[in-house]
Amino acid sequence: MANHVSNTVRTSDSTTAMPDAMPLHDMQTETQAHPQHGRLAGRTIAILATNGVEEVELTEPVAALRQAGAQTVLVSPTHGSIQAMEADVHPTHRYQVDLLVAQAHARNFDGLVLPGGTTSPDHLRMDDDAVRFVREFVQADKPIAAICHGPWTLINANGVRGHRITSWPSLRADLTNAGAHWVDEEVVTDGTLVTSRNPHDLKAFCPAIVALFAAAHHHAPQ
Numbered sequence: 001m002a003n004h005v006s007n008t009v010r011t012s013d014s015t016t017a018m019p020d021a022m023p024l025h026d027m028q029t030e031t032q033a034h035p036q037h038g039r040l041a042g043r044t045i046a047i048l049a050t051n052g053v054e055e056v057e058l059t060e061p062v063a064a065l066r067q068a069g070a071q072t073v074l075v076s077p078t079h080g081s082i083q084a085m086e087a088d089v090h091p092t093h094r095y096q097v098d099l100l101v102a103q104a105h106a107r108n109f110d111g112l113v114l115p116g117g118t119t120s121p122d123h124l125r126m127d128d129d130a131v132r133f134v135r136e137f138v139q140a141d142k143p144i145a146a147i148c149h150g151p152w153t154l155i156n157a158n159g160v161r162g163h164r165i166t167s168w169p170s171l172r173a174d175l176t177n178a179g180a181h182w183v184d185e186e187v188v189t190d191g192t193l194v195t196s197r198n199p200h201d202l203k204a205f206c207p208a209i210v211a212l213f214a215a216a217h218h219h220a221p222q
Contacts, residue, residue, distance in 0.1 A: 038069025039214040043110040048101065048130060048153070050076045052119025055084035055092045056199045057147050061113050064206035070213065073098045073109070077127045088118050102129040106136035111213045116148020116168065116198075125156040134159065143216045145194040145209040147201070151175060164190040166197050192216065 045065050049058055062072050074097055076082055081094040106112070112134065114121065124130040134157035137144050146154055151167045152174070154160050161179030166188045175182045187196045187204040194212045196205035 038067070039210060040065060041069035043069070043213060043218060044071040044073060044108070045111045045113060045213060046073050046075045046099075046104065046106075046109040046133075047113045047115065048075050048124060048133065049082060049115050050078045050120045050123050050127075050130075051083045052088070052117050052123070053082060053084050053115050054088070054117035054120075054148060054199065055086055056202060057115035057117065057150075058084055058095065060202045061115065061145070061147075061206055061209060064210055065113075065213070068210045068214070070110075075099045075101050075104045075133070077101045077124070077130055082120075085117055085119070101127070101133050104129075104133050106133065106140055106142055109137075109142070110218060111143040111145070111209075111216060112137045113209065114144065114146035114150030114153055116146075116150045118149050121149040121152040125153045131156045141192055143192045143194075143212045145205070145212060147196045147205055148198050151180075151195060159193075163193050164188055165193065166195045168197060 047058065047062060065072050074095060076097045077100065078097060079100065081096045083094055084092045086092050114134070130153060134144070134153050138157050138159035144154065144159065148168045149171060151160060151165060151171055155174060155178045160175055163180050164183060165175055165180045166183050166185050167175060169184070172182045184197070186201045187194065187208045189208055189212065192212070194205070194208045196202070
């Protein structure tokens with residue numbers, strides 16, 4: 001079954017809803033998890049992912065953002081729904097895509113989250129529309145949060161040079177070669193960029209991204 005990661009209403013311009021889609025939360029939990037006057041009330045955050053995304057790096061940031069009042073939109077180059085994974089090799093749940101990345105633009109969002117897993121970021125960095133979408137955030141100096149292998153796509157979008165950044169350790173050489181200053185820390189905030197290393201860092205990553213998006217200028221239209 002495909003699960004929702006947002007309450008965004010899909011239109012004919014986005015992607016076809018899956019007939020067996022289920023909300024991630026029941027109505028009572030949804031109401032409690034999406035306050036109208038939280039720190040991120042009125043903000044819309046894009047979550048860019050595709051098949052192979054690490055599930056907890058998708059669901060836990062979304063839960064934290066929605067708890068703070070944000071609207072979240074799952075953006076993907078994949079039609080319909082995407083397959084999440086645990087530790088790259090164990091399929092978990094499918095999540096319904098809210099908006100195709102070819103139709104997405106940074107001007108409609110207040111921030112961007114790039115979850116990890118090995119496969120999803122690897123596909124995204126090879127997708128022209130995904131790279132263009134991330135580059136729009138970089139060029140507009142809008143806040144971006146990336147965890148694990150998420151910064152891979154940032155490299156292709158020219159978004160790491162001069163930044164202090166962390167990631168999954170295997171990305172160290174890639175990030176350094178792209179001009180970043182790589183560090184091995186739980187969470188790193190550098191200007192409009194927040195990064196973490198792996199799912200064990202989510203307890204630090206989630207509060208940091210809420211703070212990042214709360215501090216940023218509110219760009220997206222209501």
